[in-house]
Amino acid sequence: MALWIDKYRPREMSKLTFHKEQSEKLSSLVTDGDFSHLLFCGPAGAGKRTRINCLLKKIYGKGVENVHVETHHFSIPSGKKLQIFVVNSNYHIELTPSDVGVYDRVIVQEIIKDMAQVQQLNRASQKAFKVVVLLEAENLTKEAQHSLRRTMEKYAANCKIILCCESASRIIEPLRSRCMVIRVSAPSDEELLDCVENVCTRERVQASHEWLRKLAEKSNGNLRRALCLLECSVSQNGHNLDKQPIVEPEWEGYIRDIAKLIVQTPTQNGLLDIRNRFYELLCRCIPSSIIFTHLILELSKIRDTSPIFPSIVSTAAEYEHSTRLGSKDIIHLEAFVATVMSLIVEKRLQKI
Numbered sequence: 001m002a003l004w005i006d007k008y009r010p011r012e013m014s015k016l017t018f019h020k021e022q023s024e025k026l027s028s029l030v031t032d033g034d035f036s037h038l039l040f041c042g043p044a045g046a047g048k049r050t051r052i053n054c055l056l057k058k059i060y061g062k063g064v065e066n067v068h069v070e071t072h073h074f075s076i077p078s079g080k081k082l083q084i085f086v087v088n089s090n091y092h093i094e095l096t097p098s099d100v101g102v103y104d105r106v107i108v109q110e111i112i113k114d115m116a117q118v119q120q121l122n123r124a125s126q127k128a129f130k131v132v133v134l135l136e137a138e139n140l141t142k143e144a145q146h147s148l149r150r151t152m153e154k155y156a157a158n159c160k161i162i163l164c165c166e167s168a169s170r171i172i173e174p175l176r177s178r179c180m181v182i183r184v185s186a187p188s189d190e191e192l193l194d195c196v197e198n199v200c201t202r203e204r205v206q207a208s209h210e211w212l213r214k215l216a217e218k219s220n221g222n223l224r225r226a227l228c229l230l231e232c233s234v235s236q237n238g239h240n241l242d243k244q245p246i247v248e249p250e251w252e253g254y255i256r257d258i259a260k261l262i263v264q265t266p267t268q269n270g271l272l273d274i275r276n277r278f279y280e281l282l283c284r285c286i287p288s289s290i291i292f293t294h295l296i297l298e299l300s301k302i303r304d305t306s307p308i309f310p311s312i313v314s315t316a317a318e319y320e321h322s323t324r325l326g327s328k329d330i331i332h333l334e335a336f337v338a339t340v341m342s343l344i345v346e347k348r349l350q351k352i
Helices: 020-029 048-060 097-117 142-154 189-203 209-219 223-237 250-264 268-283 288-300 303-325 329-351
Strands: 038-041 068-075 081-088 092-095 130-134 159-165 180-183
Touching: 020 048, 020 180, 038 048, 048 130, 048 159, 068 097, 081 097, 092 097, 097 130, 097 142, 097 159, 142 159, 189 209, 189 223, 209 223, 250 268, 250 288, 250 329, 268 288, 268 329, 288 303, 288 329, 303 329
Parallel strands: 038 159, 038 180, 092 130, 130 159
Antiparallel strands: 068 081, 081 092
């Protein structure tokens, strides 16, 4: 049984419910059967991947929906074996190279090279090129991005690249300049509400406009999050949601508790407790970048942190950056908490 975010995902450009003018321009872009490399950027839940999938269907037809998941294996000069999961069809391949960390350059080179060398059987009825979709492109190392720039120039005729990211600022300028940038902004609250109300009608969910308005506020323009929260609420509380609370992910409450512990127990024992909680979050695949972001938001709501909050934000930026350079996220998260605890204790001692 499919999740609602997949069940009600539009499959064609004409079915997209917001940014319709942009959708029309994308459709006209591929009408001639050819297009430049593309860079989709925008916040989470804005519809970037949905538009990419609709664009691929516009180019190749229904055959692009016949996908399967494969595991690709690679070897690097040092002898280390790498593997990465990809979504594959006869016309395109979709992957997240940053999953292999600092070895993403090898993955990018080999995948594009392999795709470019495979020729279509019938060029009269099929496109002369295939498409490589690279997700979370902002997490690619600088070496991988420079390698991608050279590789995409070499195989431009046989292989088109579509990059998908949340922030184009972390894509190097030489790579950005070789792509047409498509900025997909988050839907407005009204556009998000229209989508959610449509799903409620089709799933026979009873929810007042006020309840849905609160759902939109908690979603922060993220349509994927809104539909996930709606489905979780229905799963736990039934189809009548008028007097029911909005069910939030457990990990968000977990981070809220960590923020309270930092302020209430800035001690060695408190740090050990928080470290165990960080392990729980990381083991459940919550990225350290998400932990940093939500932890800062929760700390900003606690009055005791107000005088030192600028220092906390600066410290978070420093350690969040250091996680990208290292390999053990827990070390940087723990160091951040220890530094914040030190700031809190120092501030309290000044008041004595």
